[in-house]
Amino acid sequence: xxxxxxxxxxxxxxxxxxxxxxxxxxxxxxxxxxxxxxxxxxxxxxxxxxxxxxxxxxxxxxxxxxxxxxxxxxxxxxxxxxxxxxxxxxxxxxxxxxxxxxxxxxxxxxxxxxxxxxxxxxxxxxxxxxxxxxxxxxxxxxxxxxxxxxxxxxxxxxxxxxxxxxxxxxxxxxxxxxxxxxxxxxxxxxxxxxxxxxxxxxxxxxxxxxxxxxxxxxxxxxxxxxxxxxxxxxxxxxxxxxxxxxxxxxxxxxxxxxxxxxxxxxxxxxxxxxxxxxxxxxxxxxxxxxxxxxxxxxxxxxxxxxxxxxxxxxxxxxxxxxxxxxxxxxxxxxxxxxxxxxxxxxxxxxxxxxxxxxxxxxxxxxxxxxxxxxxxxxxxxxxxxxxxxxxxxxxxxxxxxxxxxxxxxxxxxxxxxxxxxxxxxxx
Amino acid sequence: xxxxxxxxxxxxxxxxxxxxxxxxxxxxxxxxxxxxxxxxxxxxxxxxxxxxxxxxxxxxxxxxxxxxxxxxxxxxxxxxxxxxxxxxxxxxxxxxxxxxxxxxxxxxxxxxxxxxxxxxxxxxxxxxxxxxxxxxxxxxxxxxxxxxxxxxxxxxxxxxxxxxxxxxxxxxxxxxxxxxxxxxxxxxxxxxxxxxxxxxxxxxxxxxxxxxxxxxxxxxxxxxxxxxxxxxxxxxxxxxxxxxxxxxxxxxxxxxxxxxxxxxxxxxxxxxxxxxxxxxxxxxxxxxxxxxxxxxxxxxxxxxxxxxxxxxxxxxxxxxxxxxxxxxxxxxxxxxxxxxxxxxxxxxxxxxxxxxxxxxxxxxxxxxxxxxxxxxxxxxxxxxxxxxxxxxxxxxxxxxxxxxxxxxxxxxxxxxxxxxxxxxxxx
Numbered sequence: 001x002x003x004x005x006x007x008x009x010x011x012x013x014x015x016x017x018x019x020x021x022x023x024x025x026x027x028x029x030x031x032x033x034x035x036x037x038x039x040x041x042x043x044x045x046x047x048x049x050x051x052x053x054x055x056x057x058x059x060x061x062x063x064x065x066x067x068x069x070x071x072x073x074x075x076x077x078x079x080x081x082x083x084x085x086x087x088x089x090x091x092x093x094x095x096x097x098x099x100x101x102x103x104x105x106x107x108x109x110x111x112x113x114x115x116x117x118x119x120x121x122x123x124x125x126x127x128x129x130x131x132x133x134x135x136x137x138x139x140x141x142x143x144x145x146x147x148x149x150x151x152x153x154x155x156x157x158x159x160x161x162x163x164x165x166x167x168x169x170x171x172x173x174x175x176x177x178x179x180x181x182x183x184x185x186x187x188x189x190x191x192x193x194x195x196x197x198x199x200x201x202x203x204x205x206x207x208x209x210x211x212x213x214x215x216x217x218x219x220x221x222x223x224x225x226x227x228x229x230x231x232x233x234x235x236x237x238x239x240x241x242x243x244x245x246x247x248x249x250x251x252x253x254x255x256x257x258x259x260x261x262x263x264x265x266x267x268x269x270x271x272x273x274x275x276x277x278x279x280x281x282x283x284x285x286x287x288x289x290x291x292x293x294x295x296x297x298x299x300x301x302x303x304x305x306x307x308x309x310x311x312x313x314x315x316x317x318x319x320x321x322x323x324x325x326x327x328x329x330x331x332x333x334x335x336x337x338x339x340x341x342x343x344x345x346x347x348x349x350x351x352x353x354x355x356x357x358x359x360x361x362x363x364x365x366x367x368x369x370x371x372x373x374x375x376x377x378x379x380x381x382x383x384x385x386x387x388x389x390x391x392x393x394x395x396x397x398x399x400x401x402x403x404x405x406x407x408x409x410x411x412x413x414x415x416x417x418x419x420x421x422x423x424x425x426x427x
Numbered sequence: 428x429x430x431x432x433x434x435x436x437x438x439x440x441x442x443x444x445x446x447x448x449x450x451x452x453x454x455x456x457x458x459x460x461x462x463x464x465x466x467x468x469x470x471x472x473x474x475x476x477x478x479x480x481x482x483x484x485x486x487x488x489x490x491x492x493x494x495x496x497x498x499x500x501x502x503x504x505x506x507x508x509x510x511x512x513x514x515x516x517x518x519x520x521x522x523x524x525x526x527x528x529x530x531x532x533x534x535x536x537x538x539x540x541x542x543x544x545x546x547x548x549x550x551x552x553x554x555x556x557x558x559x560x561x562x563x564x565x566x567x568x569x570x571x572x573x574x575x576x577x578x579x580x581x582x583x584x585x586x587x588x589x590x591x592x593x594x595x596x597x598x599x600x601x602x603x604x605x606x607x608x609x610x611x612x613x614x615x616x617x618x619x620x621x622x623x624x625x626x627x628x629x630x631x632x633x634x635x636x637x638x639x640x641x642x643x644x645x646x647x648x649x650x651x652x653x654x655x656x657x658x659x660x661x662x663x664x665x666x667x668x669x670x671x672x673x674x675x676x677x678x679x680x681x682x683x684x685x686x687x688x689x690x691x692x693x694x695x696x697x698x699x700x701x702x703x704x705x706x707x708x709x710x711x712x713x714x715x716x717x718x719x720x721x722x723x724x725x726x727x728x729x730x731x732x733x734x735x736x737x738x739x740x741x742x743x744x745x746x747x748x749x750x751x752x753x754x755x756x757x758x759x760x761x762x763x764x765x766x767x768x769x770x771x772x773x774x775x776x777x778x779x780x781x782x783x784x785x786x787x788x789x790x791x792x793x794x795x796x797x798x799x800x801x802x803x804x805x806x807x808x809x810x811x812x813x814x815x816x817x818x819x820x821x822x823x824x825x826x827x828x829x830x831x832x833x834x835x836x837x838x839x840x841x842x843x844x845x846x847x848x849x850x851x852x853x854x
């Protein structure tokens with residue numbers, strides 16, 4: 001039989017205990033912060049009907065990145081490439097029962113068929129945070145504040161910029177100022193969103209293809225380079241007013257100093273209709289957006305007549321980890337064995353098990369040896385596990401109900417009765 | 428546009444916050460127990476190469492239950508139906524680096540195309556626990572002990588039976604006693620494994636198809652009904668000796684009283700070669716095995732010349748939840764909002780945010796209102812969230828730097844300065 005490869009499927013990762021500790025630490029800390037803001041966790045199935053993404057997720061993802069196939073019963077299904085459609089489906093499913101605003105988070109794994117590169121893999125984990133309902137400006141402010149707090153919880157708050165824009169302002173500019181027809185306006189946002197990725201030459205050619213003349217392209221760049229107040233004066237519109245309200249609502253929040261107006265922020269997903277934002281690392285190594293999100297008004301309409309506006313973002317584990325490592329914000333995360341119970345001979349197994357049970361009852365992470373053997377080989381096992389303590393069983397001590405406890409850091413040894421071992425370790 | 432359904436894909440579940448709390452509670456407690464035994468968490472990708480399952484997972488699963496498809500690059504992949512092949516791949520991939528024994532656990536979601544029914548869904552979550560290396564009898568004993576502790580951690584230890592068998596004993600019986608050829612022996616184990624499911628008539632017909640004559644079928648039933656000591660006397664063999672060692676190694680463990688010898692336990696997976704076991708609810712409502720596992724000797728050989736024997740089990744969330752609910756072992760799991768900060772008018776937003784930030788710093792789960800409004804509507808929001816406390820902002824109190832704190836259970840109100848709110852809530 002040919003040997004199978006030990007490599008994981010292309011673009012995916014194995015999480016050995018060391019990598020898993022890092023993932024758990026990252027998501028543990030994220031979870032702590034969102035839960036302190038009163039968000040509740042939800043989850044949905046990893047497969048969804050294909051149609052759920054066909055509607056609103058955006059052409060590029062659906063046509064070239066979605067993992068879609070027919071199940072054995074002929075249903076067309078897809079592995080979730082993002083979480084928001086599932087969220088919308090679930091909220092629509094209990095529209096009249098859920099207390100509002102709905103403040104939910106989730107930590108799904110998501111799949112996209114991509115050419116693996118820095119920051120992009122085929123499978124990644126994502127913290128998703130959403131608020132549906134409530135005053136839209138206050139909800140936007142809360143979500144932006146929370147995005148800041150999540151990064152600040154790792155000590156990275158000063159290293160980011162939150163670039164904010166509004167789809168209605170962009171719409172106003174494209175339709176009222178440039179007089180573009182609707183289709184061309186949408187295409188132009190896609191081109192702007194991809195500008196950095198495709199390069200300047202391709203970007204300019206793209207604008208020509210869409211039908212923008214050189215004067216329109218020049219006015220676009222002017223718009224993109226204008227600070228907020230200049231734009232606000234020159235083209236008063238609803239988008240400007242909503243952004244002004246958002247900036248005001250953020251006054252006093254530590255997030256406010258990190259927020260900049262950036263009219264080039266578009267977001268690739270088709271369903272955003274309001275505020276859109278992207279969080280960037282301010283250090284030059286990471287030039288692409290770390291994560292982003294925005295407000296969607298019409299997503300629940302896919303499921304019925306009810307409508308409820310929401311705002312949210314998804315923060316991926318790969319880019320977050322890159323950020324934390326760039327700024328040396330990951331602490332040492334050692335394996336956590338408290339006690340190793342040695343087994344000098346097979347006959348002492350019952351005594352070793354009894355000690356281990358007692359220590360576990362006291363909440364200590366306790367491992368027993370599964371290979372009886374001499375003192376030295378037992379201590380080596382304890383060292384490999386980085387155990388803090390080893391319990392040594394000796395026939396003579398056992399006869400007196402005593403156990404030798406060795407502190408692996410200091411080498412100190414002391415003898416204790418069964419009930420005194422855990423307190424001695426805790427002390 | 429036609430409306431999309433709000434139902435999840437057939438055979439899967441949506442986890443609204445209420446259901447998610449239950450899932451997190453279950454897995455949180457399981458994780459606590461396995462970590463107290465020194466097991467470390469790992470994870471792998473949700474898609475694996477198809478060949479990983481084709482080799483050893485067993486015909487029924489691969490041919491009729493596996494979610495398999497070709498990716499956009501023409502690779503044949505499968506959604507994991509079980510975790511052990513991923514575990515074997517990962518251990519083989521770092522064979523010479525990992526300290527032994529390897530004590531690992533994981534909590535993956537797994538997929539099988541099944542007709543949904545009680546205890547069986549297409550997507551479920553599973554706690555996987557494995558030990559590779561160490562003395563096989565001691566490792567088997569540890570894993571059986573741990574299976575007991577996991578259930579006992581929920582208060583259900585007295586409600587289960589752990590039925591144990593050994594593949595070598597079964598092999599010995601089929602080959603040496605019944606003189607069946609190898610192929611027929613394997614088929615006979617499958618028939619025995621499915622006996623309960625397919626019914627007695629189909630089972631007897633199946634044995635005839637395999638080529639067992641009525642005398643052989645009768646001797647099989649005799650074997651299945653004999654207690655351990657009778658079988659041990661009548662057919663001494665390696666399997667008997669290993670089981671005897673296992674029962675001895677469990678002496679003194681609280682799991683010992685729950686363990687019974689059951690020669691009908693086979694397990695459906697093709698890779699088991701040693702001890703096999705199934706955990707049953709002793710109450711008559713749940714007649715099928717809750718979960719099970721066993722020892723596999725040759726799984727790492729799929730990847731190279733190295734070999735390392737392992738033992739493990741997978742415990743599914745659906746059957747576990749059924750068990751816990753049957754025995755009323757699930758506590759109330761309320762939503763956890765500590766404080767609701769009311770917003771009497773939009774102008775007080777900044778003050779409300781400052782209070783919320785202060786309380787969150789103190790670790791309290793704090794929600795601010797996103798809809799300014801009168802006292803009564805604010806309190807209703809707090810009640811719907813089951814918040815324990817509400818902070819009320821009044822212009823007059825604020826002018827003096829004071830905040831009204833309302834205990835939602837007792838109705839008591841008291842006034843505090845900003846720094847005193849958190850201590851007052853904790854008290």
